[in-house]
Amino acid sequence: MSGTAHVRAQPWQVGQWLNVREPLTLESLRGRVVVLHAFQMLCPGCVSHGIPQAKAIHAASPPDKLRVIGLHTVFEHHEAMTPLALEAFVHEYRLRFPIGIDQPAADSPIPLTMRAYGLEGTPSLILIDKAGCIRLQHFGQMDDLRVGAVIGQLLTEPA
Amino acid sequence: MSGTAHVRAQPWQVGQWLNVREPLTLESLRGRVVVLHAFQMLCPGCVSHGIPQAKAIHAASPPDKLRVIGLHTVFEHHEAMTPLALEAFVHEYRLRFPIGIDQPAADSPIPLTMRAYGLEGTPSLILIDKAGCIRLQHFGQMDDLRVGAVIGQLLTEPA
Amino acid sequence: MSGTAHVRAQPWQVGQWLNVREPLTLESLRGRVVVLHAFQMLCPGCVSHGIPQAKAIHAASPPDKLRVIGLHTVFEHHEAMTPLALEAFVHEYRLRFPIGIDQPAADSPIPLTMRAYGLEGTPSLILIDKAGCIRLQHFGQMDDLRVGAVIGQLLTEPA
Amino acid sequence: MSGTAHVRAQPWQVGQWLNVREPLTLESLRGRVVVLHAFQMLCPGCVSHGIPQAKAIHAASPPDKLRVIGLHTVFEHHEAMTPLALEAFVHEYRLRFPIGIDQPAADSPIPLTMRAYGLEGTPSLILIDKAGCIRLQHFGQMDDLRVGAVIGQLLTEPA
Numbered sequence: 001m002s003g004t005a006h007v008r009a010q011p012w013q014v015g016q017w018l019n020v021r022e023p024l025t026l027e028s029l030r031g032r033v034v035v036l037h038a039f040q041m042l043c044p045g046c047v048s049h050g051i052p053q054a055k056a057i058h059a060a061s062p063p064d065k066l067r068v069i070g071l072h073t074v075f076e077h078h079e080a081m082t083p084l085a086l087e088a089f090v091h092e093y094r095l096r097f098p099i100g101i102d103q104p105a106a107d108s109p110i111p112l113t114m115r116a117y118g119l120e121g122t123p124s125l126i127l128i129d130k131a132g133c134i135r136l137q138h139f140g141q142m143d144d145l146r147v148g149a150v151i152g153q154l155l156t157e158p159a
Numbered sequence: 160m161s162g163t164a165h166v167r168a169q170p171w172q173v174g175q176w177l178n179v180r181e182p183l184t185l186e187s188l189r190g191r192v193v194v195l196h197a198f199q200m201l202c203p204g205c206v207s208h209g210i211p212q213a214k215a216i217h218a219a220s221p222p223d224k225l226r227v228i229g230l231h232t233v234f235e236h237h238e239a240m241t242p243l244a245l246e247a248f249v250h251e252y253r254l255r256f257p258i259g260i261d262q263p264a265a266d267s268p269i270p271l272t273m274r275a276y277g278l279e280g281t282p283s284l285i286l287i288d289k290a291g292c293i294r295l296q297h298f299g300q301m302d303d304l305r306v307g308a309v310i311g312q313l314l315t316e317p318a
Numbered sequence: 319m320s321g322t323a324h325v326r327a328q329p330w331q332v333g334q335w336l337n338v339r340e341p342l343t344l345e346s347l348r349g350r351v352v353v354l355h356a357f358q359m360l361c362p363g364c365v366s367h368g369i370p371q372a373k374a375i376h377a378a379s380p381p382d383k384l385r386v387i388g389l390h391t392v393f394e395h396h397e398a399m400t401p402l403a404l405e406a407f408v409h410e411y412r413l414r415f416p417i418g419i420d421q422p423a424a425d426s427p428i429p430l431t432m433r434a435y436g437l438e439g440t441p442s443l444i445l446i447d448k449a450g451c452i453r454l455q456h457f458g459q460m461d462d463l464r465v466g467a468v469i470g471q472l473l474t475e476p477a
Numbered sequence: 478m479s480g481t482a483h484v485r486a487q488p489w490q491v492g493q494w495l496n497v498r499e500p501l502t503l504e505s506l507r508g509r510v511v512v513l514h515a516f517q518m519l520c521p522g523c524v525s526h527g528i529p530q531a532k533a534i535h536a537a538s539p540p541d542k543l544r545v546i547g548l549h550t551v552f553e554h555h556e557a558m559t560p561l562a563l564e565a566f567v568h569e570y571r572l573r574f575p576i577g578i579d580q581p582a583a584d585s586p587i588p589l590t591m592r593a594y595g596l597e598g599t600p601s602l603i604l605i606d607k608a609g610c611i612r613l614q615h616f617g618q619m620d621d622l623r624v625g626a627v628i629g630q631l632l633t634e635p636a
């Protein structure tokens with residue numbers, strides 16, 4: 001899916017955070033553009049494309065205007081992609097932005113936030129505007145030029 | 160140079176156009192974002208980076224909102240980069256956007272538009288807003304994410 | 319290290335194999351060129367360079383003349399890079415060549431084969447000739463052209 | 478075409494050489510492996526793939542064992558790809574290996590050496606062994622691993 005409907009983004013359901021001291025809520029980021037990058041550490045397309053893109057956005061953006069948030073949405077190989085393994089991955093790949101571990105569901109391999117957002121797989125990119133509405137949700141690779149253009153648009157809009 | 164001063168862009172001084180029937184003036188594009196890509200056909204950085212970026216912007220953009228314009232600013236190897244050679248180059252590299260050949264100067268190897276804009280070399284990227292003001296001028300490579308962000312900003316601003 | 323001394327390659331000390339039914343010994347491959355690729359599943363340079371190179375060699379080579387063997391030499395983040403996690407990794411990255419899990423040492427984070435070969439880290443590439451001698455051992459990235467040239471040489475030598 | 482028939486390579490018909498003082502004959506290189514890279518300066522696949530590959534082979538090879546020779550086989554846009562333009566191209570792309578300009582034919586757009594070798598287009602790669610026989614002739618892109626393997630084989634063969 002790749003669309004622009006102004007749907008209000010649901011709260012994240014995160015059990016554990018990396019790279020941040022306090023749990024991060026979407027509400028606390030109101031007024032900023034939020035780039036939510038859903039990934040799995042053993043997903044090849046995430047490692048080759050999505051994560052480098054998220055790192056580049058993080059490096060290029062002023063934190064008072066835009067925040068990159070990783071979301072580890074494990075829906076397969078749960079036994080391999082544990083929080084402990086994710087910590088090693090984050091260390092090796094030098095990820096510095098906050099990463100939330102999506103809360104596992106009791107009744108499904110799909111974790112709670114992934115289900116609430118209707119994500120189809122990883123990597124998925126979700127761009128949320130200053131008012132907390134989803135403006136782009138894309139499964140798979142999306143080139144930097146297009147991602148940059150939407151970010152530039154959202155940054156330009158009034159808060 | 161890479162800056163954001165709101166300087167009004169000077170008119171182009173172009174002797175010959177490719178890929179377009181009528182000469183194109185900056186004034187006629189008022190209300191649209193203009194991506195001016197200054198290049199030389201035998202400049203390796205233009206061929207590997209600048210021209211593919213210009214092609215990608217051209218392919219991704221609605222022509223009623225944004226126009227990509229090539230500017231062949233020959234300041235070296237004039238005998239090799241003739242209009243005839245440029246036509247072969249444009250054909251082989253499948254460039255579809257309008258390309259103006261910057262007018263040679265009588266007293267300098269630097270052609271007239273290149274001098275008027277104060278370009279330092281090729282590739283150079285100039286982003287002009289809907290009001291005809293230069294908002295970014297960059298010599299060398301600039302990554303797609305940043306270029307996209309400025310384009311997204313300029314597209315979002317009111318005409 | 320990158321050298322060409324004709325040292326006889328030591329036997330592998332592998333506790334578990336993936337992608338192969340029977341344990342593979344170096345002796346059983348005598349007469350073939352052996353490309354031994356030492357890696358860790360959470361090593362970024364392995365994922366971006368070493369593993370794709372090993373896959374390409376595997377895809378390009380007739381198995382009766384050359385065999386690509388992966389060696390999972392875990393020397394850090396042991397708790398994350400378990401056999402179970404490696405299986406998920408091998409599945410996701412579609413690795414088809416045999417992969418041995420280097421035997422952990424009782425007294426060191428460095429596993430036994432890694433220590434016996436004196437490997438400095440991952441990725442490491444070891445090229446073994448038809449007679450079982452190490453002809454190239456390289457830590458880090460090595461470009462395809464050079465790797466190909468040594469492989470071509472070893473394939474051409476009489477058995 | 479991509480084959481391995483041991484056909485003796487024809488003499489080159491070159492009117493002008495760049496990067497070398499004296500005309501180079503194939504006979505004078507007997508005993509060395511010769512990598513003949515046929516290209517056109519305005520051929521996109523040559524610029525993006527073939528020429529960088531030829532440069533890498535040149536940089537990696539000892540000149541007493543292997544020689545890279547460029548062959549400018551102009552078969553289209555003759556008016557643009559003149560010797561003068563080629564000189565500017567060679568300067569800008571920093572090509573250091575000898576380059577011969579294939580002799581134009583009186584009765585055809587295909588130059589003489591290109592016709593004698595039966596080349597289908599550019600880029601074309603021709604690998605000639607120490608005895609002067611063509612061992613590989615390939616039109617289009619060929620990956621470094623395979624090219625390296627054939628080069629390694631030819632270097633290993635006795636003179």
